[in-house]
Amino acid sequence: GAVVSQHPSWVICKSGTSVKIECRSLDFQATTMFWYRQFPKQSLMLMATSNEGSKATYEQGVEKDKFLINHASLTLSTLTVTSAHPEDSSFYICSAPGPNSSGAFFGQGTRLTVV
């Protein structure tokens, strides 16, 4: 099946620094990718829709200047958490629509801890 690879799988950073998370579709092209955030023992919340070659679409309440999304190619989207704070600590996970309307395929997720 379709494979989505996310990197890194975990990262620890200091408050005030920025962290970049990569999401790649390995064997298919994805003009659209999605970024979700998941707090412990909670469900996934959609943060934004990443569009190749154009601006991302952010969900209500998500700060676009804090969560920078770039979708520079048909196989890569990046999420940069800028000036990270401890409250940004969470599990971030990306997805891409699979080929042939087969559903969405998810990356492995990135555990971000801001200290």
Add this chain to the structure above:
Amino acid sequence: SQQGEEDPQALSIQEGENATMNCSYKTSINNLQWYRQNSGRGLVHLILIRSNEREKHSGRLRVTLDTSKKSSSLLITASRAADTASYFCATDSRGYSTLTFGKGTMLLVSP
């Protein structure tokens, strides 16, 4: 915002038993998908059922969809310890895999 609710929130069963999880949603949908998430890991796509389908099978999984009641159920038959995970339903109502997730059911299968 979250689309709906799964119940139960947690389910504990013995190996070999069947596990049934339910999901309710609020808006009209294009399709509904079920995912499994092992602790701290990514999501694994289990099955997709379209709005014009009523039942779908995949191996030990059986999914039903009742659009009039805006609900779906996931049945796992002959459960195994390896089925221990959280299970989420997700609805695609905005199109193109923009998913809205339920709160999930945590399933524990004891040997």
